[in-house]
Amino acid sequence: MPVEAAIVSIGARAASALRRHQRWTAVAQFERSLYLRHGDAFVCIGDPSIGDGPLNVIVEEGVMPAFAAGSLFEQAAAPHPNPFPLQGERRGRGNCATSCSLSLLMPDGTVLSAELASLWQPPAWPDAVHAALARERISAVLDAGRTAAPAASFIHAVRPETATGDFLTRRAAEGLRRLRRALVPQTAPDFTTAATTLLGLGHGLTPSGDDVLSGAVIMLHALGATETATALAEAIRRHMRTLTSPLSCALLDAACDGEPNAAMFQAIEALIEGVAITDVIAPLATIGHASGFDILAGILLVVEATAN
Amino acid sequence: MTTILNEVRMSAYLDSVALMAIAQRLQALAGVEVAGLMIGTPANLQILREAGVLSSEGAAAGPGDIVIALRATSEAAAQAALAHARQLLDRPRAAAASSASWQPRTLHAALAQSPMANLALISVPGDFAVAEARKALHAGLHTMIFSDNVSIADEVSLKREARDLGLLVMGPDCGTAIIGGAPLAFANIVPRGDIGIIGASGTGIQEISCLIARAGRGVSHAIGTGGRDLKAEVGGITTLMAIDLFDADPATTHIVIVSKPPADEVAALILERVGRSPKPFTICFLGDGERAIPKNAHAVPVLEAAARSACGGGKPWVVTTQLPARRGAVRGLFAGGTLAAEAQIVLRGHNFAVASNAPVPGATRVGKVLEGHVMIDLGADEYTRGRPHPMIEPAVRDEALAAALADRRVAVVLLDCVLGFGGHMDPAGHLAAAVTAGRGKDGPLVIASVTGTDADPQNRQLQVAKLEAAGIVVAPSNAAAAELAASKVRSAG
Known part of the structure; x- marks a missing residue:
């Protein structure tokens, strides 16, 4: 009789991917998480401290x-033609109770079972009319982010005056300038130049430039700027397979569809709803080493451009 | 001849912290000019190309690969650095491979694996530390809370709860302890012995325990209390419980208490309790004023004196050097907060006007412009926000050190070099290189002390040799270093 361990919650994309593919390979082990890969698909098995997310x-x-x-x-259960059987409205729920026959046989014989898991999807965004509240606080949030961020984060290159330093810092500043220019409301924004400058740029499992783009595209979705979000997402998707890592592509793909992880959602919700700045910064600080702050850089560029 | 050497790790996944830490280590190796470890995306390859560190091998990397890119002054230096990089990159993989089984990730799981454990060391972001500490207490464990950013109200509540359960809470912000011979967090390898230490100060415990070790004695336990234990709100709960424990411990014959000056009402409580103990005490309340001390206790002003007192007395360590005296200021740049405080006390003892970002009583708070005798605690929040602590990453001190070495008003630069677990593996090597690079022909005298033992992973003797090779005068203790600095400046008038 195999030992069984429980999956507590599962991101919708992860559930869908696990059901589509039978065999997965461990590619990276970290303290709180383990990444599995099948082709272009990735899932991240983690303890509760990593929080919910589309691939988690x-x-x-x-x-x-x-x-x-x-x-x-x-995958211990038979592949299922329907990615994830789920009743009711998918949006606006956060965690939904579900029952699922999905289970994963680990190399030591333990079975990870999703039988009692809840399916996680990002909740619906708050009403974007409150975005004005966020615009008033760009500088304060940027300052708080820069104070808390590690030196390697691209958030330090957000202001033009910080565009000095080493090659990476200067290239980061250039990418951010290009993204800022493209985000200004206009008839034919050039997201390609911005995306190709930022994709794959910087340190990290998800390079900082990718995180900036994720933050920006998610924020556009959050503000209901669907047309601009779609244009940026198209530019990202067109170039990401050649310009950045496969794992980062999987996360960017979710972002392009407007799917944040729970920490990003909490931060953007706090920003839009005008609650304490620490409630914006704290969730982002839990994402990777510098990733959360790189994401914040993208979020703030969108708010700034919308304000102008 | 300059050599560029690259190696590509195919389909490798490591997070940015690991890659940047390895790059920094490689950068510190002799002969290495530039070291970079990045995933091989086209954008990153361009960065490495512009930095003049990309070879044709590295240029062939794909976005899922990691590129190790090195530029060194010779082929041998490049190869040595590459070998070191391989070793560091393979270490986590080897660890994962050898633990192809479940590892405890929670307190509950760890206890299931080690049911005899009686202490939990908690190092999680401050927001979560209280909940984890409470879980540990409810599981019957003493707790050491390394985390900071815990409110004083939470500290009081946790300590009272623990006291009711008969358990110790060491911390929060407790960076050092030695329990049953096991160094915890930032601590050194010192022999077991009969001297117990109770400390509200991490580097204070480290300096005293290492000086005790160098005097040929040993430590039974060193119990950290957290920096606020002797504040009025907390009331010295952990310190009082630690005295009870040492009183009951037959292996402990002498007890040292080290802390910043306590609140008066707490000092009264502690000293009353000390007076009821059958054992002799050494009390070191750094920077404290006059107090009535019980007969079984001896009050000392600085850490070195505390170590000597615990070991039965002896004369202070004095450094004699033929170097000429200098006219100018003393600039202290410290990784250890308590060592910065001790240096201030020594200089104040010579009637020097001292300023600091963490002033002891009698010293003033430093302004934006560094003038006069200034002792900086580089481990303070304003220097470590978003950056590692200087005991972990000595480069945090580089900028301030370069400025001090170039400042013609500075006659003596005073440094500490703290060894032991948790710290950088070669702080002296880093300091020596920075001093060599930054000190001009008529630059200031540089005096340092090395807190550590020869049994530490860094080996104190080797670290001292590196500093001395760079022309740095190494004093036997931090207090002796400050005394020497004072004498060199004072005798110059």
């Missing part, structure tokens, strides 16, 4: 698996 599979406390790269995982 959250397991119960104490059962976070640790396996070397190359270890094989198998």
Whole structure:
């Protein structure tokens, strides 16, 4: 009788991907998470501290698996033609109770079961008419972000006056300038130049430039600027496969569809609804080393451009 | 001859912190001019190309690969750095491979694996530390809370709860402890012995325990209390409980208490409790005024004196050097906050007007312009926000050190170099390189002390040798270093 461990919640994209593909390979083990890959698809198994996200599979406390790269995982249940059986409205719910036959056989024989898991999808955005509140606070939020951010974050290159420094900092500032220019309301924005400058630029498993673009495209969705979001998403999707890492592509793909993770959602919600600046910064600080602050750079560029 | 050497790791995944940390380590190696580790996206390859560190091998990397890019002064230096990079990159992989089984990720799971454990060390963001500490207490564990950013109200509540359960809460913001010979967090390898230490100060415990070790004695336990334990709100709960524990411990024959000056009502409580103990005490309230001390206790002004007192007395360590005295100011740049405080006390003892970002009583708060005798605690929040602590990353001190070395008003630069677990693996090597690069022909005298032991991973003797090779005068203790600085400046008038 195999040992069974419970999946607590599962992102909709992760659930869909796990059901589509039978075999998965561990590619990266971190302290709180384990990334599995099948072709272009990635899922992230993590303990509750990593929070919900489109690609995240959250397991119960104490059962976070640790396996070397190359270890094989198998979908224990039969593949299902319907990605994830779910009743009712998908949007506007956050975690939804569901029952699912999905389970994953780990290399040590333990079965991760989603039978009692809740399906996570990003909740609906707050009413964008309150965006004015956010615009008034750009400088204060930027200052707070820059104070809390590690030196490697692109948020330090957001203002034109910081466009000095090493090659990477200067290129980052150039990419941010191009994105800012493209975000200004206009008939034919050039998102391609901005996207090709930022994609794959910088440190990290998801390079900082990718995080900036994720923040920007998600924020456009949050503000209801669907047309601009679609234009930026098209530019990102057109070039990401050649310009950045496969894992980052998977996360960018979700962002392009307007799907943030829970921490990004909380931060943007706090920004739009005008609650304390610490409530904007704190969730982002939990994302990677500098990623949350790179995301904030993209978010603030959108708010700034919309304000102008 | 300059050599560019690249290696590509195919389909490798490492987070940015790991890659940047490895790059920094490589950069510090002899002969390495530039070291970069990045994923091989076209944008990053262009950055490496512009930095003049990309070879044809590196240029062939794909977006899912990691590029190790090195430029060194010789082929041998480049190869040595590459070998070191491989070792560092393979370490986490080897660790993951060897633990192809479940690892505890929560307190509950760790306890299931180690049911005999009786202490939990908590190092999580401050917002979560209280909840984790409470879980540990309810599981019957003493707790050491390394995390900071815990409110004083939460600290009081946790400590009272723990006291009711008969458990210690060390912290929050407790950076150092030695329990049953095991160094916890930032601590050194010192011999087991009969001296117990209770400390509200991390580097204070480190300096005293290392000086005790160098005097040939040992430590039974060093219990950190957290920096606020002797404030009026907390009331010295952990300190009082630690005294109870040492009183009951037959292996402890002498107890040292080290802290910033306590609140008067707490000092009265602590000293009353000390007076009821059958054991002798050394009390070091750094920068404190006159107090009535119980007969079984001896009050000392600085850490070095505390170590000597605990070891049964002896004369202060004095450094004699033939170097001429200088006219000018003393600029102290410290990684250890308590070491910065001790230096201020020593200089104040010579009637020097001292300023600091963390002033002791009698010193003034430093202004924006550094003038006169200035002791800077580089581990203070204003220097570490968004950056590692200087004990972890000595480069945090570089800018201030370069400025001090170039400042003609500065006669003596005073430095500390703190070894042990948790700290940088070669702080002296880094300091030596920075001093060599930044000190001109008529530059200031540089005096340092090294807090550590030869058993530490960095080996104190080797670290001292590196500093001395760079022309830095190494004093046997931080207090002795400050004394020497004072004597060199004072005798110049």
